[in-house]
Amino acid sequence: RTTSSQSGPSMEEASTKRKVTHTLTSGYSDHVRVPNVIVMVGLPARGKTYISKKLCRYLNWAGIKTRVFNVGEYRRKEETACDAIHGANAYFFSADNEEALRVREESARRAMEDLCEYLDTSKGTVAILDATNTTKKRRKMVINFCQEKGFRCFFIESLCDDPNIINANVTDVKVNSPDYKGVMSAEQAKDDFMKRIENYAKQYEPLDMDKECHLSFIKVINAGRSFYVNRVNGHAQSRVIYYLMNIHLLPRVIYFTRHGESGYNRMARMGGDSPLTSDGDAYAEALELFFKEERVQDLRVWCSQKIRAVQTAKGLKGVAAHVEYWKALDELDAGICEGLTYEDIENRYPKQTEDRRRDKYHYRFPAGESYEDVVARLEPVMMELERQVYLSLSLSLHISSNLLQGNVLVVSHQAVLRCILAYFTDRALDELPYIDVPLHTLIKLVPRAYSCHLIFYTYDATRGIWSAREGTLN
Numbered sequence: 001r002t003t004s005s006q007s008g009p010s011m012e013e014a015s016t017k018r019k020v021t022h023t024l025t026s027g028y029s030d031h032v033r034v035p036n037v038i039v040m041v042g043l044p045a046r047g048k049t050y051i052s053k054k055l056c057r058y059l060n061w062a063g064i065k066t067r068v069f070n071v072g073e074y075r076r077k078e079e080t081a082c083d084a085i086h087g088a089n090a091y092f093f094s095a096d097n098e099e100a101l102r103v104r105e106e107s108a109r110r111a112m113e114d115l116c117e118y119l120d121t122s123k124g125t126v127a128i129l130d131a132t133n134t135t136k137k138r139r140k141m142v143i144n145f146c147q148e149k150g151f152r153c154f155f156i157e158s159l160c161d162d163p164n165i166i167n168a169n170v171t172d173v174k175v176n177s178p179d180y181k182g183v184m185s186a187e188q189a190k191d192d193f194m195k196r197i198e199n200y201a202k203q204y205e206p207l208d209m210d211k212e213c214h215l216s217f218i219k220v221i222n223a224g225r226s227f228y229v230n231r232v233n234g235h236a237q238s239r240v241i242y243y244l245m246n247i248h249l250l251p252r253v254i255y256f257t258r259h260g261e262s263g264y265n266r267m268a269r270m271g272g273d274s275p276l277t278s279d280g281d282a283y284a285e286a287l288e289l290f291f292k293e294e295r296v297q298d299l300r301v302w303c304s305q306k307i308r309a310v311q312t313a314k315g316l317k318g319v320a321a322h323v324e325y326w327k328a329l330d331e332l333d334a335g336i337c338e339g340l341t342y343e344d345i346e347n348r349y350p351k352q353t354e355d356r357r358r359d360k361y362h363y364r365f366p367a368g369e370s371y372e373d374v375v376a377r378l379e380p381v382m383m384e385l386e387r388q389v390y391l392s393l394s395l396s397l398h399i400s401s402n403l404l405q406g407n408v409l410v411v412s413h414q415a416v417l418r419c420i421l422a423y424f425t426d427r428a429l430d431e432l433p434y435i436d437v438p439l440h441t442l443i444k445l446v447p448r449a450y451s452c453h454l455i456f457y458t459y460d461a462t463r464g465i466w467s468a469r470e471g472t473l474n
């Protein structure tokens with residue numbers, strides 16, 4: 001049985017033939033998993049791919065298996081197959097180019113086929129159809145397809161008339177797109193792309209608040225400055241809306257570090273609440289110097305409530321605008337294994353050790369937590385991280401641009417930072433518990449359009465010097 005939040009079942013609800021079954025995941029979120037198709041709507045350069053990729057990364061991190069189906073990529077495959085480079089020619093996207101229309105129809109069909117296979121074989125719960133879908137005719141086709149299959153349909157339309165944002169998009173993303181790379185100069189590519197937008201604009205029918213009011217959709221206006229929401233259905237859709245209302249466009253820097261070395265680290269004991277060693281203290285001092293020199297404006301420090309983390313952040317009161325302590329940032333609770341060495345655990349609890357080795361992400365310590373539990377309790381932190389600059393973005397639109405620097409330093413623990421970094425780097429959940437997060441290493445994360453840039457600063461306590469490297473997480 002599917003429930004609908006608004007009065008009476010909506011059209012696609014009534015026709016949903018698929019019997020909804022409860023799929024108990026790891027007992028944490030036994031939500032009803034109706035396959036959802038999220039359908040992007042909007043002109044080119046409205047951030048549809050940006051939203052699709054970011055949403056996909058967030059839902060997977062939250063344990064909701066999701067995949068993006070980008071029709072442009074199918075078209076490019078089609079073009080390579082027939083050895084053409086239509087994409088680098090705005091005329092390809094005009095409505096009166098018969099041959100082009102056929103290629104585009106074919107690519108949309110292939111994308112829908114793969115999307116259907118993904119949901120039908122339960123590889124995933126949410127599929128995101130990343131395409132313009134700018135006419136009622138096209139949207140009707142998608143709705144009929146979903147009805148036949150018993151998939152729930154949810155539209156995300158991105159409307160944007162702010163030239164600054166569109167320019168940022170075309171400059172950041174479009175000029176580097178495979179359509180243009182190596183085919184023409186950035187200037188020509190930008191020009192051609194603006195013509196491509198024109199071609200779509202002629203046929204564009206925005207989601208009609210009256211004639212399409214039976215559909216479930218959200219209109220995002222000007223990169224999240226305002227929203228219009230219609231007929232939200234079920235768990236996945238409400239998570240999507242909650243997330244969209246917290247993400248923003250603005251790149252800002254986020255720093256991460258574990259606490260300095262603690263007494264328990266030195267004794268190879270798990271968890272506990274031990275203070276820093278002398279090396280740990282040296283790291284805390286070096287961190288203070290680092291941020292004095294880095295001259296980060298309006299730095300906010302978010303710290304766990306463990307002694308070793310509080311001591312690590314102690315010196316930052318002078319350089320940070322604000323230091324706050326989150327229990328949600330405390331280390332994974334090892335329950336009955338708290339305070340034991342890894343050796344003790346292997347000797348005393350061989351079965352637990354084997355269970356953990358087999359599935360480290362879902363394994364929960366008796367009277368303790370699993371990585372999955374830590375991910376769930378971190379969600380408010382992630383939202384606040386995203387919202388943090390979002391607020392200053394809206395503030396800055398009325399006050400001044402220097403408020404944009406909503407930079408945050410997170411002082412936490414190995415397991416917690418693995419969960420947070422997996423979110424930003426789109427790491428698979430089964431790899432998450434093995435991400436390398438060494439002590440005395442400050443990680444600087446600079447978000448980009450579709451990825452993020454990482455810099456690792458390692459402090460050598462004996463020689464008292466920092467060394468930096470750019471790169472990816474191991």
Ligand SMILES: O=c1[nH]cnc2c1c(-c1ccc(Cl)cc1)cn2-c1ccccc1
Nearest residue numbers: 045046047050160168169172223224449
């Ligand atoms: O609304 C847009 N219009 C044009 N461009 C856009 C957006 C958004 C955006 C959309 C919705 C939300 Cl909730 C947040 C951001 C992101 N971008 C983007 C900008 C630069 C590079 C890559 C993507």
